[in-house]
Amino acid sequence: MESSAEPAPGAPRLAVPVAALIGVLAVAVALAVGHLVAGVVGPSASPFLAVGNTAIDLTPLQLKDFAVRTFGTYDKLVLLGGMALVLLGAAVVAGVLSRRSSLPGSILAGALGLLGVAAVLARPDSGQLSVLAPIASLVAGIAVFRWLHRAALSVREVPQEGGRRKLLIALGATAVGAGVAGVLGQFLGNRIDVEGSRAAVGAIKPSKPAPEIPVGADFSGQGTPSFITPNGDFYRVDTALSVPRLRAEDWSLRIHGMVDKELTLSYEDLRSRELVERTITMTCVSNEVGGPYVSTSNFTGVLLRDVLMEAGVKPGADQLFGTSSDGWTAGTPVDVVMEAERGALLALGMNGEPLPVEHGFPVRMVVPGLYGYISATKWLVDLELTTFDAKQSYWIDRGWGRLGPIKPMSRIDTPKGLSRLTGGGKTTVSGVAWAQPKGVAKVEVRVDGGAWQDATLSADVNDSSWRMWKVELDLPAGGHQVECRATDKSGFVQPQARVAPIPDGATGWHSAFFTVEK
Known part of the structure; x- marks a missing residue:
């Protein structure tokens, strides 16, 4: 009986853990083979990376802004990790839906494979051969899924001595093969000796x-x-x-x-x-x-x-x-x-x-x-x-701004927000300001909403670079809120109003709250 045929009532079916594992291994092989072929035709052809890049391109502006604010330079790792979890979930679902027949899992695997093909074709840096990687990924994923499903189902239908051991060997070999293909693909993708060229x-x-x-x-x-x-x-x-x-x-x-x-x-x-x-x-x-x-x-x-x-x-x-x-x-x-x-x-x-x-x-x-x-x-x-x-x-x-001139800005680096300062004496507040290409003329600081006072500026290097500042404050014990603002050399003062970075840069006074303990 072909495992892809409509199963008869009461036909053997795979245990849930086995079915889920088969789905996971098939997806792993698909990704590894796609990565391997991409190592030959071009790293951007890797279906996993192509889908990730397409996801970045299609992500709504607000969500991108949230990702950068929340995860900083780790936003791409978070994206790739999230994609991996989604694929893992899809693989488990594909396996569980295919406990009696490989057809549901094959359809889902085919849909994921076509998504990879579309993503690679949409990339502006894809070459003519790039489509080979997602096609190879699609074929490998479906073929491995059907092969492992048929092998596992045969053990359930006709138990035989050594059958389970052969199935475990097949599953293990598939896992090892996926790992080897992935590593080889990474090696081939890095074969261009950029570090040697740079040296x-x-x-x-x-x-x-x-x-x-x-x-x-x-x-x-x-x-x-x-x-x-x-x-x-x-x-x-x-x-x-x-x-x-x-x-x-x-x-x-x-x-x-x-x-x-x-x-x-x-x-x-x-x-x-x-x-x-x-x-x-x-x-x-x-x-x-x-x-x-x-x-x-x-x-x-x-x-x-x-x-x-x-x-x-x-x-x-x-x-x-x-x-x-x-x-x-x-x-x-x-x-x-x-x-x-x-x-x-x-x-x-x-x-x-x-x-x-x-x-x-x-x-x-x-x-x-x-x-x-x-x-x-x-x-x-x-x-x-x-x-x-x-x-x-x-x-x-x-939807971002067309011209993008940098807005004057200042930042408090020390003390950090919510810090507790001990030791008595004066408190040094320091930070950095920038206003390229006009240059920073002045930085002012105020405490607890009081009067502004000029900070001491560092040596002026040029108008296209930042400038450090500091001020010494004699503060009583207790909590204090410090704010700063910069003025550029044209006389423009950093605005107080808080505006989000998108579409053309943030504005607002930076502040830090800290506690002085005498």
Whole structure:
């Protein structure tokens, strides 16, 4: 009797744990085989990752904002973990529904497989062969499910000596095979030696270094961050579930659209040009009031304005449309990147090293004074001069602001909220402020709603980087609420009104409540 046929009344059926295990193993094999084939045709073809990336693209704006606020840089791990749990549940359901016949589970497995095919086909970075991965996943999942189901059902129908042992061996072998396929797929996906390429690039030495960071540029001994953020601590917020792996020797950048002359530049083309270094603070639009998504680095690269002047920007082009190797896009105002004093870069280096892989190696854009979602494309491979009316980039298409200028902001770093301070004496309150590209002129602090008082500012490095501040307060014992606000060099004062980060950046005064114990 075929297990996929309509079972006769009273026909043998699988025990629930066995049926559920068969469903789980079939899904594991499907995912592993898809990952294995993707390791050959391209990592983005992995059905699991493709579905995850599609889920990110289709997630409502409010839910994305909630995920970033709640989970921070772990939002993608949470997504992948949630997907794994959903798949596990679906696998168990498929198995339990198929205790007598493999047909229900096969239908559900087919539906999941078709979802993977659709997700891969929808990816902007999918190649012509990418569809092979989800197809292989679909076929493998259904075939293994039916094979294990038939083997398990035969043991129930015609018990025989050694039958159960053979079934256990089949189940174990399937589990091991799925594990081996998954590991091999990961190995093949990482076969592009990006780390070796990055090491071969060596130190990135600018011909025009940035000015030395002066003594007193931070108050790190009194609770502020160090002025320069180490590469490993630099914030990262992007949509990439798997970091693109591009070798410098394979990389190229196409500049086209509304230009007089189309350009295609290799990594060596950029490396051979005059490299300048700029000290720049970058800020994410998702940063809440008092949030951590702001960091500062010495970026080294080629002035973007010079490259665009070489291409020749035609009148009417108001958007520089950048595309990452994984298909993510950002649209930057042309008038901003063409400002000589702005110093927008095609960046190759970060704090003297080639860009870290997760921060855009080989090349990324960095435009001071604009939130990253419109100005900081990582793994950059294409720049098109166009108009905002003609094309919409990834986040603009989802309702975010078009221009994205960074809003003046200040943050209290010490004391932490709800902390208890002991030891007597004065209380030092310290933090950081930013207002790129105008620069920070003043930070004020007030306690318990009282009068504002000026904080002491750190040495001023440049208008495109942050500035640390501190103030010493003689506070009585008890609970206290401290607030801060910054004023930029144009005289604009950080607004009090709390506004959420989306669509174009948060506003509001940061505050911290703490208790002084004498």
